[in-house]
Amino acid sequence: MPFPTLDRAAKKIVSAVQQYALLSGRSLANLFRKPFYGADIIVQADRIGIGSLPIVILTGFFTGGVLALNSASTLANFGAAAITGELVSLSMIKELGPVLTSLMVSGRNASGMASELGSMMVTEQIDAMRALGTDPLKKLVMPRIVSTIFMMFFLTIISDAVGTLGGAFVSVVLLGQDGSQYFHTAYQSLVFADILQGLVKPIFFGFIIATIGCFYGMTTRGGTQGVGRSTTQAVVVSSVLIIVVDFIISKFMISVFGR
Amino acid sequence: MASAAPVAEPQQWQPPAGPAILFEDVSIGFEGKPVLDRISFKLEQGDTRILLGPAGVGKSVLLKLANGLLKPDSGRITVFGEEVSAMREQELFRLRHHIGMVFQEGALFDSLTVRDNVGYQLMEEHVPDEEIDERVKEALRVVELEHTMEKVPSELSGGMRRRVAIARAVVSNPALVLYDSPTGGLDPITSTTIIELVVKQRDVFRRSSLMITHRLQDAFVMAMNRYNEKENRMELLPEGTVDDRTSFLMLNEGKLVFDGSTHDLVHSDDPFISRYIR
Numbered sequence: 385m386p387f388p389t390l391d392r393a394a395k396k397i398v399s400a401v402q403q404y405a406l407l408s409g410r411s412l413a414n415l416f417r418k419p420f421y422g423a424d425i426i427v428q429a430d431r432i433g434i435g436s437l438p439i440v441i442l443t444g445f446f447t448g449g450v451l452a453l454n455s456a457s458t459l460a461n462f463g464a465a466a467i468t469g470e471l472v473s474l475s476m477i478k479e480l481g482p483v484l485t486s487l488m489v490s491g492r493n494a495s496g497m498a499s500e501l502g503s504m505m506v507t508e509q510i511d512a513m514r515a516l517g518t519d520p521l522k523k524l525v526m527p528r529i530v531s532t533i534f535m536m537f538f539l540t541i542i543s544d545a546v547g548t549l550g551g552a553f554v555s556v557v558l559l560g561q562d563g564s565q566y567f568h569t570a571y572q573s574l575v576f577a578d579i580l581q582g583l584v585k586p587i588f589f590g591f592i593i594a595t596i597g598c599f600y601g602m603t604t605r606g607g608t609q610g611v612g613r614s615t616t617q618a619v620v621v622s623s624v625l626i627i628v629v630d631f632i633i634s635k636f637m638i639s640v641f642g643r
Numbered sequence: 644m645a646s647a648a649p650v651a652e653p654q655q656w657q658p659p660a661g662p663a664i665l666f667e668d669v670s671i672g673f674e675g676k677p678v679l680d681r682i683s684f685k686l687e688q689g690d691t692r693i694l695l696g697p698a699g700v701g702k703s704v705l706l707k708l709a710n711g712l713l714k715p716d717s718g719r720i721t722v723f724g725e726e727v728s729a730m731r732e733q734e735l736f737r738l739r740h741h742i743g744m745v746f747q748e749g750a751l752f753d754s755l756t757v758r759d760n761v762g763y764q765l766m767e768e769h770v771p772d773e774e775i776d777e778r779v780k781e782a783l784r785v786v787e788l789e790h791t792m793e794k795v796p797s798e799l800s801g802g803m804r805r806r807v808a809i810a811r812a813v814v815s816n817p818a819l820v821l822y823d824s825p826t827g828g829l830d831p832i833t834s835t836t837i838i839e840l841v842v843k844q845r846d847v848f849r850r851s852s853l854m855i856t857h858r859l860q861d862a863f864v865m866a867m868n869r870y871n872e873k874e875n876r877m878e879l880l881p882e883g884t885v886d887d888r889t890s891f892l893m894l895n896e897g898k899l900v901f902d903g904s905t906h907d908l909v910h911s912d913d914p915f916i917s918r919y920i921r
């Protein structure tokens with residue numbers, strides 16, 4: 385009996401991917417169609433951006449710190465502890481800033497979107513909205529996508545900066561390194577390709593967080609239990625996708641820019 | 644009392660002649676499981692049809708098909724002459740302006756106040772605030788809930804929520820109202836006040852309507868009463884008469900097993916129907 389089951393599972397996945405693409409595409413197309421829900425975008429941006437700020441700052445700071453701690457001891461073996469700043473800033477800006485920030489925002493907001501839209505779905509509020517002549521893709525989904533992408537971009541920059549500062553704190557205060565040397569190497573080593581990579585990633589990750597969160601929300605079935613299921617799945621799927629897409633972007637960037 | 648005054652709408656939309664709803668051979672299923680099988684029926688303008696049937700038979704699905712919230716797998720559905728089963732969502736938004744819908748549990752937006760729930764459609768159309776206030780107040784007066792404007796749905800009882808949902812459905816003065824079990828889960832006394840409002844929509848505002856109910860009691864109250872506008876209450880029709888614009892539909896196992904008048908329903912010798920109504 386395994387084949388029919390496999391067959392059905394494959395069909396289900398294909399149709400889910402199709403539905404997901406349709407939802408994302410139609411929501412984005414709505415960006416250019418009236419009415420424009422500016423106020424809803426601001427409300428969402430506030431919830432996603434300002435609401436996530438504390439956890440992004442905390443994780444950024446401690447990640448930078450632990451990077452400095454680890455790399456300084458390894459680099460010391462090669463007599464290269466002087467370039468701790470370079471290592472911290474490169475890792476933060478290219479990888480850890482974007483990835484950790486988006487994993488945090490995913491845990492907080494992909495789940496939030498899935499549960500909020502999911503409960504609206506199971507209580508027929510989404511149907512009611514459509515019956516009253518409002519497109520939920522425009523009113524609910526589009527503002528979430530736009531504001532998540534926008535906010536992810538700035539949250540990542542903040543995380544990068546705070547992470548570099550965290551590294552500096554550890555290097556200078558705990559390891560007794562020279563502060564100006566730390567910042568000098570941190571700054572000198574960066575080239576355009578690194579910055580580009582670090583700023584392109586959050587745009588993709590923001591898109592993943594919002595579309596996956598909304599997709600699971602808008603396809604919720606089966607009452608309160610269904611809402612719980614959607615919430616969990618949204619976090620799991622968006623987190624895995626973020627890591628996979630991170631790999632793909634890195635690979636692509638390296639093949640284009642050579643680093 | 645002023646509560647009988649119709650909700651003011653700048654210009655009353657005149658639906659084209661012909662039936663309000665027409666189903667022709669409509670079928671739908673979910674995940675390979677058929678739910679409705681070749682359903683055909685008609686709702687004439689100004690009429691009320693009461694849809695009966697056991698739980699899970701597809702009554703809510705049928706109602707959602709009627710205003711395009713779901714698409715049939717096959718068959719044609721027309722509402723006021725427009726084929727909703729072939730329309731895109733963007734076109735449907737315009738038609739739905741003339742269709743009010745009351746959902747099973749009310750489906751009020753739980754983050755908005757009663758005023759914003761009832762005025763939602765008007766707010767989306769950027770109607771000026773004072774006019775929204777005015778019309779929301781009038782719609783709430785019809786359901787006798789003017790004092791709840793600033794409350795949120797969680798502060799209301801089940802019956803009040805259902806009444807707000809009715810106000811929200813009729814605030815834009817629709818020509819057709821779809822009611823999904825408006826009395827479901829309510830006690831008999833509250834149920835009667837809800838049915839009284841439905842009768843008022845039928846007799847005072849002359850809206851066409853399709854109403855789901857699983858309470859046969861409610862169905863017969865609707866058939867045997869009329870709304871007395873002067874005394875602002877529902878009253879029994881003379882002995883032996885029923886409202887001839889109210890008729891019945893019954894679903895069982897995906898099929899439409901009854902389509903006819905109150906008299907025919909009561910005197911049906913179909914074993915399923917007679918068991919259902921007794």
Ligand SMILES: Nc1ncnc2c1ncn2[C@@H]1O[C@H](COP(=O)(O)OP(=O)(O)O)[C@@H](O)[C@H]1O
Pocket residue numbers: 605673674678696697698699700701702703704705
């Ligand atoms: N969106 C949907 N997706 C999958 N199945 C559905 C959906 N809507 C309704 N159903 C199924 O259709 C059947 C009829 O449901 P419904 O119309 O709600 O019954 P009722 O007559 O009690 O209102 C049920 O078996 C339900 O599970």
Ligand SMILES: [Mg+2]
Pocket residue numbers: 702703704747
């Ligand atoms: Mg139902």
